[in-house]
Amino acid sequence: MRIGYIGIGIMGLPMAGNLLRAGHDLSVFSRTLSRCDPLAADGAAVCRSSSEVAASSEVVFINVPDTPDVEDVIFGAGGISDGAGAGLIVVDNSTISPRATREFAARLKEKQVDYLDAPVSGGDVGARQGTLAIMAGGDEAVFARCLPLLEVLGSKVVRVGSVGMGQTAKACNQLFCALHMLACCEGISLAKGAGLDPGIMVDVVSSGAGGSWALKNLGPKIVGGDLDPGFMIDLLSKDLRLAMELAEEAGCDLAGAKLAQGLFKQAQKAGLGRLGTQALCRVVD
Amino acid sequence: MRIGYIGIGIMGLPMAGNLLRAGHDLSVFSRTLSRCDPLAADGAAVCRSSSEVAASSEVVFINVPDTPDVEDVIFGAGGISDGAGAGLIVVDNSTISPRATREFAARLKEKQVDYLDAPVSGGDVGARQGTLAIMAGGDEAVFARCLPLLEVLGSKVVRVGSVGMGQTAKACNQLFCALHMLACCEGISLAKGAGLDPGIMVDVVSSGAGGSWALKNLGPKIVGGDLDPGFMIDLLSKDLRLAMELAEEAGCDLAGAKLAQGLFKQAQKAGLGRLGTQALCRVVD
Numbered sequence: 001m002r003i004g005y006i007g008i009g010i011m012g013l014p015m016a017g018n019l020l021r022a023g024h025d026l027s028v029f030s031r032t033l034s035r036c037d038p039l040a041a042d043g044a045a046v047c048r049s050s051s052e053v054a055a056s057s058e059v060v061f062i063n064v065p066d067t068p069d070v071e072d073v074i075f076g077a078g079g080i081s082d083g084a085g086a087g088l089i090v091v092d093n094s095t096i097s098p099r100a101t102r103e104f105a106a107r108l109k110e111k112q113v114d115y116l117d118a119p120v121s122g123g124d125v126g127a128r129q130g131t132l133a134i135m136a137g138g139d140e141a142v143f144a145r146c147l148p149l150l151e152v153l154g155s156k157v158v159r160v161g162s163v164g165m166g167q168t169a170k171a172c173n174q175l176f177c178a179l180h181m182l183a184c185c186e187g188i189s190l191a192k193g194a195g196l197d198p199g200i201m202v203d204v205v206s207s208g209a210g211g212s213w214a215l216k217n218l219g220p221k222i223v224g225g226d227l228d229p230g231f232m233i234d235l236l237s238k239d240l241r242l243a244m245e246l247a248e249e250a251g252c253d254l255a256g257a258k259l260a261q262g263l264f265k266q267a268q269k270a271g272l273g274r275l276g277t278q279a280l281c282r283v284v285d
Numbered sequence: 286m287r288i289g290y291i292g293i294g295i296m297g298l299p300m301a302g303n304l305l306r307a308g309h310d311l312s313v314f315s316r317t318l319s320r321c322d323p324l325a326a327d328g329a330a331v332c333r334s335s336s337e338v339a340a341s342s343e344v345v346f347i348n349v350p351d352t353p354d355v356e357d358v359i360f361g362a363g364g365i366s367d368g369a370g371a372g373l374i375v376v377d378n379s380t381i382s383p384r385a386t387r388e389f390a391a392r393l394k395e396k397q398v399d400y401l402d403a404p405v406s407g408g409d410v411g412a413r414q415g416t417l418a419i420m421a422g423g424d425e426a427v428f429a430r431c432l433p434l435l436e437v438l439g440s441k442v443v444r445v446g447s448v449g450m451g452q453t454a455k456a457c458n459q460l461f462c463a464l465h466m467l468a469c470c471e472g473i474s475l476a477k478g479a480g481l482d483p484g485i486m487v488d489v490v491s492s493g494a495g496g497s498w499a500l501k502n503l504g505p506k507i508v509g510g511d512l513d514p515g516f517m518i519d520l521l522s523k524d525l526r527l528a529m530e531l532a533e534e535a536g537c538d539l540a541g542a543k544l545a546q547g548l549f550k551q552a553q554k555a556g557l558g559r560l561g562t563q564a565l566c567r568v569v570d
Contacts, residue, residue: 121493133493156492172472176495183464186539187457193535207441208406208418210461212497250478253570254471285538
């Protein structure tokens with residue numbers, strides 16, 4: 001199939017690479033064009049705009065940081081909308097606003113372009129291994145057409161509802177990631193304070209009812225002082241904003257998520273925004 | 286080996302049963318003696334006191350709710366201390382104060398009785414299946430003698446340090462359990478509020494970087510309205526008190542754990558104390 005991938009970052013690079021290796025014709029574009037070099041070396045066509053990617057693709061994936069970035073990729077100058085023919089499917093792997101997602105889908109529908117929001121979870125490790133969890137929102141027929149591609153990217157691919165619901169599920173997912181990271185930082189802080197080897201604690205707690213993906217994958221990094229991203233504090237902080245906006249609309253008072261949001265903001269103010277989310281440990285006593 | 290088990294509750298019953306099925310001679314005692322009936326039917330000797338259990342055992346396990354209960358079982362009238370001969374090993378599977386644990390061990394040492402704190406995690410499911418995580422504190426030689434027994438009870442058995450450190454690790458474990466449960470309640474609340482099927486959310490988030498033991502095992506119970514314990518709110522609230530005492534001694538300011546502690550107390554005040562920890566959802570909006 002002729003596939004496009006726009007946004008070649010920590011997640012987009014391995015995801016696009018997996019689509020390429022699955023035998024698809026791949027066109028790519030990224031704001032920093034040099035990031036496409038490894039894919040070009042493997043046979044991908046590097047385009048000069050999102051519009052150009054759209055013109056040569058049946059399905060175009062997007063993976064960029066925030067809602068305005070997706071809007072720009074689709075509707076900005078040289079955007080997907082300029083190059084899109086009827087029948088194109090846009091699949092958004094970014095994590096953005098559910099409300100804006102529904103607006104984008106409605107605007108594209110006028111051009112007979114279909115839309116699937118398909119944010120992912122599982123980190124750069126899951127992206128490389130093709131073991132991501134993918135939470136998709138969109139029409140069943142559109143989902144069915146994209147499923148073989150999504151199954152290249154993830155090992156758990158679920159249509160969670162209509163357009164926007166993928167992003168809603170991702171907002172929930174990020175709430176879990178944030179609170180689990182807070183638990184990691186506090187648990188490790190408590191172990192250290194009480195004279196218990198934190199590495200041993202992380203190992204044994206991971207195996208019981210206190211276990212989490214975060215503890216198993218990022219706990220050892222906190223203990224070892226490895227604060228490289230993975231997934232950046234700036235991005236999780238943005239995702240928490242989306243989750244709290246959704247909570248506000250829904251009338252949910254989420255005290256834990258609110259606390260975590262405050263601590264991640266504090267980490268940003270402390271200049272830790274471009275480190276991995278595990279750098280939250282720097283602001284948790 | 287001649288084994289004793291004192292405290293035949295939700296956890297103690299399946300754990301003692303696994304030791305019995307592994308071929309050991311088992312003596313048991315519990316405050317509510319009728320709880321020993323299923324074990325008696327399988328060949329265990331039911332004793333009339335902890336002292337009697339100790340007198341007929343090489344290793345005595347304890348599994349009771351709180352620090353004063355362990356003290357009573359060991360040092361109270363008809364307690365282990367009365368019946369213990371030199372060389373007995375006391376293994377405490379309860380979750381209690383690390384500081385009191387060190388005191389108990391020191392007092393028993395005067396009688397040449399060895400002590401291992403070996404609290405467990407993995408819920409009633411892990412207890413039945415023998416797949417608990419066991420975090421043990423004590424001398425290496427004592428741990429080595431108990432290891433074959435602990436490996437009957439758990440699939441992850443780790444000596445985390447000297448006497449008391451098992452309880453310290455368990456306090457960390459309970460901090461994770463409490464914060465993960467908070468995440469479950471808030472995530473499910475957010476999904477419902479935003480019109481997303483909470484069961485689908487739990488399923489897909491469990492498979493990604495937002496996953497946890499709590500979400501996978503207790504998330505579906507929250508969604509289905511099954512609030513039976515499992516593990517009771519009263520007990521997790523007690524464990525959080527132990528964790529916060531430890532944090533206080535260590536000078537750690539754990540804002541997340543403190544928030545969770547307040548919410549679990551609120552659940553107790555609302556009369557939910559004897560329900561499963563997932564009943565926290567009743568006080569999370």
